[in-house]
């Protein structure tokens with residue numbers, strides 16, 4: 001092991017109540033909302049296909065033109081309670097909102113910058129309405145914060161000169177002040193989701209990122225921080241120079257999932273964040289440009305994450321007025337419908353320790369020990385293979401919801417077929433397994 005002064009604060013999975021709740025949540029709503037939500041990927045009549053939150057770069061817009069968007073930010077249709085009830089109906093147990101994306105515009109009234117909600121026609125503390133509404137709905141609130149800040153004069157991608165170093169020292173102080181300010185203003189917040197830490201400036205400041213994690217966790221005991229905050233002594237990120245995770249959960253799965261058979265991911269807590277279109281985090285006016293994931297496709301991702309001990313954070317991008325698209329509202333409703341019947345296989349679930357099969361995913365409820373099969377691919381044979389450890393056998397298998405008991409066919413090799421009634425299955429379904437110890441094999 002390489003000796004590190006600025007590696008992880010701890011090793012393994014946190015077992016305190018706050019982290020256990022994070023783990024039980026399993027399903028969250030990501031919200032990207034900022035000045036980029038106003039143009040929605042279209043500038044001077046031209047549509048840009050790249051991610052809408054990068055429009056400033058993809059359309060080559062000058063900084064002053066872009067920053068002028070703050071004078072148009074007036075989300076008069078924003079209603080925190082409506083947003084929270086849509087998320088609740090979807091079955092989201094936590095939410096993560098962009099407080100400040102790379103553009104540097106702050107959705108809260110910050111003492112440390114003029115580039116914030118206070119200096120817009122809207123003026124009100126939108127973040128307070130948001131945090132209060134979601135908290136009252138019983139949804140845990142997390143805040144996304146981009147360290148990378150295109151607006152701030154002291155941001156430097158690389159520290160080449162002494163001036164750069166002095167500027168970045170001021171920038172570090174500004175960053176720390178804003179983060180402390182967010183925790184003080186919004187005491188309900190459960191955690192911070194960092195982004196924009198890939199540049200050399202941050203890799204050169206592993207010590208600062210370590211001290212920042214310590215400071216924020218002292219300020220807010222139980223605070224949960226993703227793996228993107230930290231750099232170690234040698235600039236390694238997410239995992240330190242020994243390969244150990246820094247932060248409370250691995251957050252490198254962005255718009256991608258691990259291989260479903262990779263059991264190594266179960267060693268740490270982790271989260272996959274996902275867009276509904278192929279690559280739009282902020283609101284984009286034209287979703288027809290790329291593939292739009294459908295509800296069953298998203299449910300399969302949610303199921304896969306739970307089956308491998310990870311969380312699934314699904315992104316929504318409201319427009320500049322604070323309104324979600326019709327597609328997003330429909331998908332939220334359809335996911336919620338499915339969760340009404342099947343959420344026992346998701347909430348409080350973890351890796352079941354069983355061999356992955358082609359028909360779908362196993363999850364195990366950590367409290368009840370019940371094992372679930374979440375089926376997406378019904379085999380032409382209508383036989384769902386289950387391979388159990390020698391000492392275990394299935395005593396019962398029931399469809400969740402309708403409760404129907406399913407026939408079982410056991411093999412000597414301790415494999416079992418769960419037999420499905422031969423009919424058409426048009427949406428993912430869940431089977432609850434009751435396992436029991438095998439009779440002593442004579």
Ligand SMILES: COc1ccc([C@@H]2N[C@@H](C)[C@@H](O)[C@H]2O)cc1
Pocket residue numbers: 051053195254273281
């Ligand atoms: C290819 O470089 C990037 C840089 C930043 C991102 C940001 N991370 C996601 C969570 C979104 O905030 C996206 O804008 C995506 C790709």
